[in-house]
Structures are given as structure tokens and as C-alpha cells.
Amino acid sequence: MSAAPALLKNDRFLRALLKQPVDRTPVWIMRQAGRYLPEYREVRKQAGDFMTLCSTPELACEVTLQPLRRFDLDAAILFSDILTIPDAMGLGLYFEEGEGPKFKSPVQSAAEIAKLAAPDPHDSLGYVMDAVSLIRSELNGSVPLIGFSGSPWTLATYMVEGGSSKTFSKIKALLFEDSKATHQLLSVLADSVASYLNAQIAAGAQAVMIFDSWGGALSTPHYKEYSLAYMQMIVDQLAREKDGEKIPVIVFTKGGGLWLEDIAATGCDAVGLDWTIDLSAARERIGDKVALQGNMDPAVMGTSPEVIKTEVARILKSYGNGTGHVFNLGHGITPNINPENVEALVNAVHDESAQYHN
């Protein structure tokens, strides 16, 4: 195992992912750069539309850094959208006020799928790499930067449904009726995600995370065949070291509590957990093979600093002694949260966790 990154002022996050000793449990928050921050809403307003915010490196950098100026977070995460890849494939990502993401040209037939090609991450996705380089430079070694992508299955759901869905009826109809076309779609997406994440690593991302938001909507055999297998392909293709430093990989399937052993077996460094499973049960099932990231219910953030502190203590205790735990929510923070509660969370994790790292 390589040594911990020498140039970082705070390397707790990377050390915990690599199961090296830490002084405190590291913490970051999914969607930490987001609408709950007034300074984010200000930049978002200036940018006009959401994609301008994502595709302007200076703006993406600015909002990435905002939560770090307020809170003692142990990692930064690239500000971007999970749907940049299908957008770069020409599907025309857009956002309508108060609604989820949508595509102007969803793909709904084998013929349309056959036309898709993996985008060159340095061409149509160059703005993401520019943002990564700029953020790395601005972070100046304070905390590590996380790169990320949606999982192939999750990207495919949006591409076929044309946006968000509750029932996934279109992508599932495709899966059940044309397994071959579905595999072709997932295959081009896996190639795309692998080269996209490798480009982020080359540009400076020090860890990467694959977000499988909708793998939990599948049956067990379909999860393995249509979601996990493609995340496995990506993990296999990722550059796992750069300049002598390990690049840890986190795989997170929301609602994936039934399949933790399988996720851990992909060769990732950490498994992301939503709040439905106990960390103690997850640790027992997976063993000490990989690190665990999670898993507070985001609804707790809407309560009070006292309740947050109690929940933090419960979750830290549930993981127990030793390294290998990165504290996070079990899903993204919602827009209605008081930033003071985020401060309470971050401080509680650091204060309460020292006892587990002797």
C-alpha cells in the first residue's frame, strides 16, 4: 500500500478510504455545494441556467469551494451534473424550473442506441476537466477533490425515460424486450464513464465515486446483469494510481442494501450506503475488505443541532472502532436545510469520532 498523500494538509478522507489510520472520522456531504447555501443560489442566479453553471469552470469552481469556506469538510467534490455524458452524446440535457432533468432527444430504440458513441472527455466534456484542474489548483492542497459520474444504468434510465421516472417503465420495457440493445447502451455508457473518470483523475481528481441512483429499482438478477456488471467494467478500467498516490474508488447504489457483498467484490475501495442499513450490519457482512461511506438519513438535517449530534453519535458507534468509515448522508442534502445544521453535523462527526481512533 502506498503512503498517504504527502502534499495534502488534510488527508483523512483518502486515508479512511484506504483503511489507513486517521485521527477523526472524515466527513463530506453529498450535494454539499448546492441550493441550501444562499451563496450558491446567488451564483446560480448569475449563471442564468443550470448547465451554464456546470459548464463554466470558474463558476463550477466557485460553488465547489463555497461549502469548504463555511464548514470543516474533509473533501471537496466537483460541482457538475450526473448527466453530462448523455448531454455530450447529443441528447440535449435541459432543466425546467421546479422539475428534474430532461432530454430533448431521448433514446428509445435499438436504432437510436446503435448511433451512440462514447464522447471524448477532452472534447465535448473538456469543460469538466477544466473545472477539475481549476478546483485542484484553488484547493491548494487543503483537502482532496472527488470526481464522479452517474453509473451506466442510472444514465440509461434518464436517457430512455427522457427524464426522471417513478416506475422506469420505458427503460424496463427495453430491458425485458430487447436485452441486446440494453446491453449495447450500457456498454457504450460504461466505456464513456471509464474514460470520463480517467480524464478527471488525469486532471486532478484524487478519488472518484460512481453514483448508481437507480440500481435499487431492479430485481436482484437484473441489478447484477444491468447495473453492477457495468460498474465492475468501469472499476476494472480505472487508473487506480497517479503520481505514486492511490486513487480510491467509491461505488454507491442507493437502495442496494441487499447487494453489499457483490458491490464490495467489484474491487472498489469503498461502498456507499444509504440510511436503511446499519453500518454495523454492513461491516459484518462485508468484513474489513473495503471502507464504508454513509449513512445518515438526510431528513435528520431538517431537525436541530441536538438531534443531529445524537444521530451522528449513533452512526459512529454503529461503525465502531478503527478506520474505514467516511461519514456522509445516505443521499444528497435537500435544498431546505439551514446551513447551521450542516456546521453542527460536521463538527459533531469530528468531535464524537476521536474516541474510535486510538
Add this chain to the structure above:
Amino acid sequence: MSAAPALLKNDRFLRALLKQPVDRTPVWIMRQAGRYLPEYREVRKQAGDFMTLCSTPELACEVTLQPLRRFDLDAAILFSDILTIPDAMGLGLYFEEGEGPKFKSPVQSAAEIAKLAAPDPHDSLGYVMDAVSLIRSELNGSVPLIGFSGSPWTLATYMVEGGSSKTFSKIKALLFEDSKATHQLLSVLADSVASYLNAQIAAGAQAVMIFDSWGGALSTPHYKEYSLAYMQMIVDQLAREKDGEKIPVIVFTKGGGLWLEDIAATGCDAVGLDWTIDLSAARERIGDKVALQGNMDPAVMGTSPEVIKTEVARILKSYGNGTGHVFNLGHGITPNINPENVEALVNAVHDESAQYHN
């Protein structure tokens, strides 16, 4: 163990729940009386609003029987809404076109909760008992009739949120900030559900099912404390026998795959399963202690008879040999389904399952 119900022409459903030998795997479909049937939409239109349909025994009886006239289903299920209890408590249930259920007077404080009382099932819920009696009489021993209720936790989510929710922020804030008031709410609901289901049994329901639609939104300790414990209380209070016949109880938590052993341990006769878990894995985990009900992905119903047949065969094989399986979807059938696909499903279950019952 009592003998199988002697007066039923088709007792497969009850026999499978009681783990007695059957010739074919029984099948029914959650929301089988519903919008996918043109004859249902016709009655619904005549009734005017949805609550009139639920609260008029002749109309509720008519739509309950409609799917049985078309398909070779092995059980009927009372047509009603899961929110009849909070409506009878005075919360004012209503439905707006194209939206989920809503309450005119949600309960959002300890003071409002303290005022709630368990409704007398023969008074404000008498229309449900009248419908049960009428349906039993009309069924005339053809197939058994299932009664049902929402679980206390599921009812509480609607009562506190005032309707459907994606994040359950209000009920979870109550749970985290005022555990005592939350327990008081769940306690009055558990008493209400127990007496409501017992009244349905007295009126003629031959099996009952508790629908815990939203237990899966909770963390493991909260699921046990705020959802499962109250279903346990209900199971403990139910009349489990009537006129010498066993009355089986099915407990279904959508998204409850992590907690199957705990659900089985409530003393229920069967555990309902959504489609995320394999029947083989569920049977291995639970053992042969209880029956299993499920678990085809409802999205399959939007495909073709051939795909449906393939999936039915896969699911039957996954359960394997012997009794103890009631075939169903893993969640309610959606409104956009072609009734011919339902016929294909029901026939496939009967045709393909004979081989597992020698």
C-alpha cells in the same frame, strides 16, 4: 392445524398461506380491481368521486368482482383505500385529479395527536364492513376474500405529511424531535388497525394483509421501532380463526428486503416481497417458517405475454418446489396495462407451476 376451508370451490390461496399442499401456485394481483380495467373506469365515472366508490358497498362490491369475471384469479381483495382509518378519525381524505390522496386536516403537533381516537369500525367505517359482507355473499364460495389495512407507520406518513411525500420530512422531523408523540400516534393507529381488521374478519374476510408501503424509507433501528413493532402489536391482536377456519395474515413492507427475518418473526403467516429480492434468497433466509407472497416487477406487465411468461417461469423456479408461495406482483399494477397481459400472467402462473407441486 385446521383443515382447509371446506366450503370454498378454490382454496389454493388459503392453503398456500398455511403451507398446505396445493395443485398450482395461487395468484392474485395487488390493485387487481383498478384503473387498467375499462369496466372499472366506467363505474368510477358513475360514482363521481373516489371516496363515493369506496363508501358505497354495492359499487365497492362491483369493482372487487370485476377482475374475477375476466381472469382465473385465486383470491378477491376488498376494494377500498388504505386511508379509510385516518378519514374516519376526521382528517378529511380527498383526491384531486391526477394527484395522490390528501388530507384537509393533517396532524402535525403533539396536541393534535393527543386528540385522535381509534374509530369504531362498526360506526364510521361501517361501510367497509357492509362491503365485505356483500362481497362475501356475492363471491358465493368461489374464491376467498382478502381484507386489508395500511400499516400504522404508513398511515402516519400520510396523516402528518398531509398526503404523499418523497422525503417524508415532516413525519421524520416529528419522529426525530418528538419520539413520544410519534409513538402515541402509532399506538392509536395500531389499535385502530387491529379492530378494523378484526371487524373485517368478523364480516367475512378470510385472510388479511397489512400494507406497509413506506417502512422501507426508514433506517433499520427506526423501522423496527416505528413500523415493525406496531405491525407486531396488530398481529398479536388479530382473530386468527373464525368458524373453525384459520385466518392467515400477510405482512408486506415495500423495500423491506433487509428485514425479512424480523417480519417473519412477528408471527404472521406470510411475508409479502417486492421484486428487488430473489424468492430463493428470501426462502433461504426465512426458512420454511412462513409463506412468501410476490414478487414480479410490475414493469413486466407493460411488456408482452411472452416476456410475462418467461418472468413467471423464472420467479416460480426461484421459489422452487412445494407449497408456501402465493404469486403476486411486487407492488400494485399500474393503470396503463393491457388486460390481456393480466390474463397471460394468471394463466402462466397456473400452467407453469404444476411441476412444482407433485
